[in-house]
Amino acid sequence: MSPTQPPYATVDPATGKVLKTFDTATDDQIAAAVAKADDAYRSWREQPLKDRVEVARNVGELFRKRATDLGELTRTEMGKKLDEGTGEVEFSASIFEFYADQAEALLADQRIPSFSGGTAVVQRRPVGVLLGVMPWNFPTYQVARFAAPNLVLGNTILLKHAESVPQCALAIADLMRDAGVPEGVYTNLFASFDQVETIINDPRVQGVSVTGSERAGATVAATAGRALKKCLLELGGSDPFIVLDGDARELARTAWEFRIYNMGQACNSNKRMIVADDLYEDFVAELVTLAGGLTPEDIAPLSSRRAAEILAAQVRDAVDKGATLHVGGDLCEAPAAFYTPAVLTGITPEMRAYTEELFGPVAVVYRVRDEDEAVALANSSAYGLGASVFSTDTARAENVAQRLEAGMVNVNTPAGEGPDIPFGGVKRSGFGRELGALGIDEFVNKQVYCVAD
CATH class of the missing domain: 3.40.605.10 (Aldehyde Dehydrogenase; Chain A, domain 1)
Structure with missing residues (x-):
């Protein structure tokens, strides 16, 4: 302004x-x-x-x-x-x-x-x-x-x-x-x-x-x-999207569709994708394919130039400190507010992206060894708005879901939504x-x- x-x-x-x-x-x-x-x-x-x-x-x-x-x-x-x-x-x-x-x-x-x-x-x-x-x-x-x-x-x-x-x-x-x-x-x-x-x-x-x-x-x-x-x-929120097992590419498509909605500018968007080790490579590969396949007509601007610049700075900070930007992450020339959807991996605690909310179309993916590591990472955030867990074994997913610190927890769906579904969080959400x-x-x-x- x-x-x-x-x-x-x-x-x-x-x-x-x-x-x-x-x-x-x-x-x-x-x-x-x-x-x-x-x-x-x-x-x-x-x-x-x-x-x-x-x-x-x-x-x-x-x-x-x-x-x-x-x-x-x-x-x-x-x-x-x-x-x-x-x-x-x-x-x-x-x-x-x-x-x-x-x-x-x-x-x-x-x-x-x-x-x-x-x-x-x-x-x-x-x-x-x-x-x-x-x-x-x-x-x-x-x-x-x-x-x-x-x-x-x-x-x-x-x-x-x-x-x-x-x-x-x-x-x-x-x-x-x-x-x-x-x-x-x-x-x-x-x-x-x-x-x-x-x-x-x-x-x-x-x-x-x-x-x-x-x-x-x-x-x-x-x-x-x-x-x-x-x-x-x-x-705010930095909601975990935990993938325990299943079809990696199909789950990546589900994750991407939810992440890209409203160009990633939703409080309860899946801002941290936490994926089991054996699914991780295929999951990331599918995200990269989806992001890279977008046409200019698919990409809306962010809400303002300032919002786009903040997101670009967060991603740049991560890359400068060793994260991998697989695709996207291009900020258009001022004063427009376009930022190409991106896939980011290798996030570590010293990076802004580890603790800050990324309010835009950036899929951040973490690799975990087991359920305990997934839960610990999910709960490490200061936020506690929503969370989701995916598994072909519903009981397994529910056991993990019950351990999450969030106001809204979902099993095998990114979010439960409707006028009759209460919305809200805990912690700094x-x-x-x-x-x-x-x-x-x-x-x-x-x-x-x-x-x-």
Whole structure:
């Protein structure tokens, strides 16, 4: 970003051209938005559940109707392939539909059967105004998984989206309004990080959800902690993809397809492929073939020139210290953000790639002798988002999977995904869960309600 460029800007990563800029909100606009969200909460929480559900269902319907337009906008702002962008929007629709369908069951009173002398239940009640700080890599999906359960529950939303996807942010806000979300119940804010701190410290704001980098999460969590506010963090990941036995080339194709999705810019992507010694050579050879066979039409840009340069520096550091770059790893000329998908082996602990998250299309492969070495390597990361284990012997894979330190562990599939599947991690990948039944339980008052006989 140039010194004179406003922080909220649409920059086409395929060309580096600045297409549109937006001013950051004023402090007065932030104050007015918080007040309006708090006022809206007083009425939104009192709406019958069926009315909130109807609005959520309308949101889902509009996401489906506008999937192509939103997919195009996502491609323009962060480089996502059109089919992946429209697929993301359709998945966002399914999240709203899930909570619309399941709201009554998920929010039903939970009776405490051991209580004597009357009745006692746990009620799930809203808590108030929430702040969401969202990332650029999935501009609609990340918003949907935060907003859908909380809107159904009766909370109100202030949404600070990533600075690089402002038109996506505005399009989502327009969609919410068109679907019948009342004014003040969902508000997009082009806020600065100083203003984020102000919002979190406001006594009317009851919690904050952050999806983003480890650094951003730690900063927001520190502010939330001082303000005694509930915080949900979904941060980075360096997920292991453990291959114990099977068809090496077929498993390599599975690994590559998952790794290359969204040009490798997914928190739960398989960033460390850990392969048994007897499969390793064939596995790597197949990855090299797949990467080398890509055409220019297959390769989308990364989200920004800066993102591409960071990834290139991480790979260069590894190669300079003895790693092998088998294919790819070419950074295009500035200001575009293309980086050719790569295969990297020979990573050792002194290299940045050993401990840092590689947020882009680089397959890093490790060779291991046995299950114990695979588990030790998988658990050596400071992150703990997802993990997967592959074997023709499911019981063997399950035994290894049970030893992994991650929030989401998968056997013979890269990831379990769906609006009903909770998402979240442990260690430095954050805490809390989104999606499914657990996702609606994060920002909720689990109120104990007793009535004596």
